[in-house]
């Protein structure tokens with residue numbers, strides 16, 4: 061009995077990709093590319109090690125996140141997201157929705173520090189996503205640490221995208237037009253409080269990310285899970301010195317469905333416990349359109365195409381897909397700052413992004 065259990069667990073563990081195997085910007089070898097392609101195709105969710113981001117910086121980020129969530133609610137509300145047309149800032153637990161159901165987590169959303177686009181007349185609404193962040197004033201090293209981590213993670217993901225492009229038989233530069241200049245990006249610092257008496261377990265409900273690639277740093281609590289193609293849920297517990305990387309909807313579009321955006325969720329910690337994570341989402345230039353690459357033969361034959369979900373239409377126009385995700389996740393921000401876009405407020409099929 062025990063042996064079978066052990067064998068099953070071994071078979072079902074998530075793959076680990078070691079980015080340090082790709083040295084000195086030289087073309088990565090076939091072994092590395094094959095394992096990356098396989099991980100992205102079969103799971104859409106994997107561990108990343110050899111990324112070059114120091115354990116100290118990761119620990120400092122988690123410490124700053126902890127300091128922020130330890131502030132009083134009125135202090136956190138000073139940077140409430142409802143004040144920001146750019147969807148930046150704090151949301152208390154229960155305010156964000158996934159598929160219409162409240163998530164049990166509080167979070168601070170931080171994007172790239174960019175100026176507001178002044179003259180938006182005649183421009184698409186998604187340009188309103190660009191603008192400044194809201195920073196907690198009482199935490200001196202917070203902004204510096206967060207921006208430094210954000211910067212380093214962005215470089216890691218840009219590099220990983222070069223490898224992913226090569227693994228699909230494309231030029232390493234295939235994603236450069238989408239991510240080299242000023243891609244949309246978002247960092248969420250997240251605190252999952254312990255379960256309530258009502259026993260509900262939705263830390264964040266099952267969802268796909270609407271970006272190209274996401275990267276998650278988690279503390280030791282666990283609770284992150286990914287849905288396999290056979291419908292089973294597999295745990296993704298923390299592993300030292302690694303991040304979780306997962307495929308988002310834009311990469312599913314780019315790969316013609318060869319890489320699938322992974323459905324994942326977080327189960328709330330038990331009562332009295334809590335969990336911290338930092339999730340970074342790399343989108344793309346808002347005014348670009350995600351191309352769908354034509355894949356070389358052996359790959360093209362094994363792709364089942366882009367997922368069609370009437371509740372969650374995928375737009376290849378990036379700004380449109382990005383704004384869709386933000387509006388659905390934050391109907392209160394949508395109602396305050398984007399009311400002109402709706403005849404009725406979105407409510408039924410809200411989807412976390």
Ligand SMILES: O=C(O)CCC(=O)C(=O)O
Pocket residue numbers: 248250264269276278284324325326337338339413
């Ligand atoms: O907190 C985590 O580990 C994952 C969060 C997540 O999937 C998301 O915010 O999209």
Ligand SMILES: [Fe+2]
Pocket residue numbers: 267268269274324
């Ligand atoms: Fe996610």
